[in-house]
Amino acid sequence: MKYDFTTIMDRAGHDAIAVDLPEKQMGNFSGFTRREGFDTIPMWVADMNFPTVPTIQQAMIERINHPAFGYFMPRDEYFDSIIRWHKERNHVEGLTKENIGYENGVLGGVISAVNILCSKGDNILVHSPTYIGFTMVLTNNGYNIVHTPLYKDEENIWRMDYEDMEKKIIENNIHAAIICNPHNPCGRVWTKEELAKCMEIFEKHQVYVISDEIWSDLMLNGNTHTPTQMINDYAKEHTIAFYAPSKTFNLAGLIGSYHIVYNKWLKDRLDKESSLTHYNAMNVLSMHALIGAYKDEGYEWLDQLKEVLSDNVNYAYDFIMNNFEGITLSKPEATYMLYLDCKEYCQKHNLTIHDMLMKAYEYGVFWQDGEQFVQPYTIRMNLALPHARVVEALDRLNKYVIEK
Ligand SMILES: Cc1ncc(COP(=O)(O)O)c(C=O)c1O
Missing domain, CATH: 3.40.640.10 (Type I PLP-dependent aspartate aminotransferase-like (Major domain))
Incomplete structure (x- = not known):
């Protein structure tokens, strides 16, 4: 690809609420203990972890x-x-x-x-x-x-x-x-x-x-x-x-x-x-x-971005459907957000959405409370990250967060 959608940008110290709020344990991101060895994967606020088009x-x-x-x-x-x-x-x-x-x-x-x-x-x-x-x-x-x-x-x-x-x-x-x-x-x-x-x-x-x-x-x-x-x-x-x-x-x-x-x-x-x-x-x-x-470069950059986002969404959709029993979702046709319906999962394991959020935060996966969008038992997940980060986040959720 002509443009860079794979480098993992270090946004810390560069005016990014996506990483600053979880790091400082502020707002909704308070009250958890971060485990050693798990860096931040920001999957909440609606911005992207890609460098923009150079023009x-x-x-x-x-x-x-x-x-x-x-x-x-x-x-x-x-x-x-x-x-x-x-x-x-x-x-x-x-x-x-x-x-x-x-x-x-x-x-x-x-x-x-x-x-x-x-x-x-x-x-x-x-x-x-x-x-x-x-x-x-x-x-x-x-x-x-x-x-x-x-x-x-x-x-x-x-x-x-x-x-x-x-x-x-x-x-x-x-x-x-x-x-x-x-x-x-x-x-x-x-x-x-x-x-x-x-x-x-x-x-x-x-x-x-x-x-x-x-x-x-x-x-x-x-x-x-x-x-x-x-x-x-x-x-x-x-x-x-x-x-x-x-x-x-x-x-x-x-x-x-x-x-x-x-x-x-x-x-x-x-x-x-x-x-x-x-x-x-x-x-x-x-x-x-x-x-x-x-400018022309922006048109070209956006077409490449859409390919990257589509790959991330397709991968995450399949992964969740195959591995997270009790969690369902409708495959998004646009945006870079997944909206997970965790009702069956929460009820089966006697958990609240807050419990699920906190458990993921311990492992550095900062997903978002979907109940703020007026739908109970939901989580919103931002996939505008390099593909390797999406893979890593889902892997952590699968290994350490989602109960089988
Ligand atoms: C549907 C929708 N409208 C508006 C906004 C925010 O737009 P602005 O920052 O320009 O007010 C967002 C941001 O996530 C959004 O998702």
């Missing part, structure tokens, strides 16, 4: 070499890079500079969107399992989450329950819904048909859509992304969509996401709302980071 650093270094950092306007190159990215990767036609707006983060954007669509205390439809960030921002900002559960079908594929969605919309007088496309933590890539079915319900009840597509570049095993706005005219006019290079290129620490909105009225409202705090402002280096990421 990002090159673009930033080039800018740093010019010694003035005054007020600035986003370059046309910034917008052009985004337009080209969506055209080439998602087949989006007709996107213009006027439809794109900067956001510090996707979650901040979600709240700006909710603020223009709802009044405080309003009900918002969200699928469960639910990304913990949605739960935090919606409740912290005074909105009421109405969960509509996803379920696993006979083939173990997560599905939306359209009847439940419509029932909840009617019963709770809902006019705003969040769609996580693809879904974190379940890893589902929603198909055109599934999104169209949602839109039919949303149109019928005049529901606006906030579509979080932060994971949309990270398709596994040849899956393809359908932008929610591309479903039909209703979707295009009633959806506020969010994207970022942060998940794709491991840039969360640099800050910088963006929205795409086609409806001019919605776009103007959103721009106004997100400007009110005066905090939502682009950083010149992160602008150059995006431009560096969306």
